[in-house]
Amino acid sequence: MKEEIIIAGFGGQGVLSMGKILAYSAIMQDMEVTWMPSYGPEMRGGTANVCVILSDSKIGSPIVTKYDTAVILNQQSMDKFENSVKPGGLLLYDPSGITRHPQRTDIRIARIPAIEVAASVGNPKVYNMAVLGGFLALKPIVSLENVDRGLGKCIPARYSDLIALNRKAIDEGMKSVLEIK
Amino acid sequence: MAEKILMKGNEAIAISAIRNGVDGYFGYPITPQSEVMETLMKEKPWESTGMVVLQAESETSSINMVYGGASCGKKVMTSSSSPGISLMCEGISYIAGAELPCLIVDVMRGGPGLGTIQPSQSDYTQVVKGGGHGDYRNIVLAPASAQDMYDFVDLGFELAFKYRNPAVILADGIIGQMMEKVELHPVKPRRTDEEILQTAPWATTGKPSSRERNIITSLSLDSDVQEKFNQKLKEKYDLICRNEVRYSEFQTEDAEYLIVAFGCASRICEAVVEELRAEGIKAGLLRPITLFPFPENEIATLAHRVRSIMSIELNLGQMVEDVRLAAAGTSCPVGFYGRQGGNIFTPEEIVAEFKKFNNLK
């Protein structure tokens, strides 16, 4: 099993940390992972993206151009990555702020209303965890037990109350994701 | 079982330095390696191991702080990226000339000049051939993973002290910025003053009446003395070439075509080999782990056997010169493909270039 994922959106949406929590959760499941961000000036208030690869065996190239899953959180990223999804792959996106919805007919397309989910949980900062929940509902690669352990590795112990909040956002995200085709 | 932690290659350097008993780190911020010093400052090792961490006013100063610390027999290191390494070359030459051990990490970005901040391998010639003035060589390790970054700190110091020579970890923006699983090995404490006196009797530790004064210098002024010293260095470098060549091979046993790549490019070329094999083309990969000493004998042996060799690099063709020298005694053709400026090649793109070079469909 090998899953190549691009997560792309605005800086501040928690793109990099979502990738990190996903990657750490996979490590808890004894998988191999790579997490490769775009870095540099484009991080400053602009777009941010991270390529996460999860695999049962050693990962060769950490750089890929076609993805099994694209998680898309703004229009620029839609324009950039829609065509990078492998045929039969998954495009998961937050429809808010999207003016041109995906056109592909050879892939799975799903929406996650993550702003609403985060609001319902009571903290806009868990936006990215709502998205992660949506992803895990469609591709349950990592067990929720290992996601909990991954969260524990990424969030300092003194913020342990945040782990429950993040987990709640993941659960709600799982319920709210809508596969449209 | 050892703890496995998800971390960036740059963070792995910092954590490894603390856990491997490094005495001092001196650095200056530059993308894409600033996480090395940031991590060290966050970890505050001066409170746990007593390790000194200092932000210098320039790379020129960082390397000269390393020079001073190494003169005392301490395990000292710095890290930077390409433009900063250029500034350090003066100091590295002095350190090589004074025969001091130290560790330098170069997380390469695109050049020349200010260039880009994206990953590159365009400091190969600079670092592998020396970089500063005078006849000298660095021991050069090329990591291809965050785990290598962690492991090569200890290995780099081991080799640096064994040969009293600067060692360089020649990484790139991908290896520095990418997060991967890193297995932490048992902690090595910093060496005591007593151990330093034993392992580095040449160091400036303060002159007791029981010995002559220790002088760390690279100056001789007498051309005959200097020539003798140069020849002594040559003997040391020859010894390093005999003893310390490290490389790894991927599917070379039955290979008809060889790819040579180091660092992040070798990772990408593993995917290339797999794609070519899936099409029935018997390709194999040799990854030099040490760039100096270079695995020239191993490449020469393969050159007798394979139909061609291609060197794949993120530059305009630097290591390929050493590959050509290694294959010079054979009729094996040597090709090159590279990307520059911080652009990264994809496996598909390399497969296409490989087929073009080898006249394959």
Add this chain to the structure above:
Amino acid sequence: MNIEDIKKPENIVYKRPALLTDTVMHYCPGCSHGTVHKLLAEVIDEMGIQDRTIGISPVGCSVFAYNYIDIDWQEAAHGRAPALATATKRLCPDKYVFTYQGDGDLASIGTAEIIHACARGENIVVIFINNGIYGMTGGQMAPTTLLGMKTATTPYGRDPKLNGFPLVIADMLAHLDGTAFITRQSVHTAAAARKTKAAIRKAFEYSGKGIGLSFVEIVSTCNSGWKMSPVQANKWMTENMFAKYPIGDIKDVLKK
């Protein structure tokens, strides 16, 4: 008193400092370096810190200082001695660490290193020999060369329009919070040499207190570079150099 009496320890009134080696100094007759080396050797000996002292020599005439004083030495790249000293002191905090630098080394190519070592308050001693000229390379203009002074690269005299103004670096460094003791001395008379020795001793003592960097500038002669006899050079120094670089303490954080 016969010669054997004279040699008796109780009759000795003057001797070579124990820490000066037998190596014949390469300095020109009349040069200030030899005197400063002697004072430095005396201070280290009298403080009993030979086994705890590490010197950093520069690039310039005093590049071979390590041949003359019997302690452990590091020979720095041009201008970088304060960087070496910084790491040495931080990694070996129980040691006394000093740099010995000329005006080209410290005030020209090494300005960044000295200023930041001062700003960080490194607990080191800096001995700064200011003779207003590059001695080793054959008498070129230094940053401290006086206006109108003739050198190999200012053959018609230093012209501020062409060459800028002399750098009064000790006064600049006194403004930095990390400096503890800054003084300017000379060694052209026995009395001046005694004061310089006291200043060097104070600098070493301060560096052991962890209160910041101590800086001893010694306005010096370079009679070869200045193309004068030693006597003429001393006279020229007192009449010209002292006007721009006045002798005396500039900063002492322990003096109320």
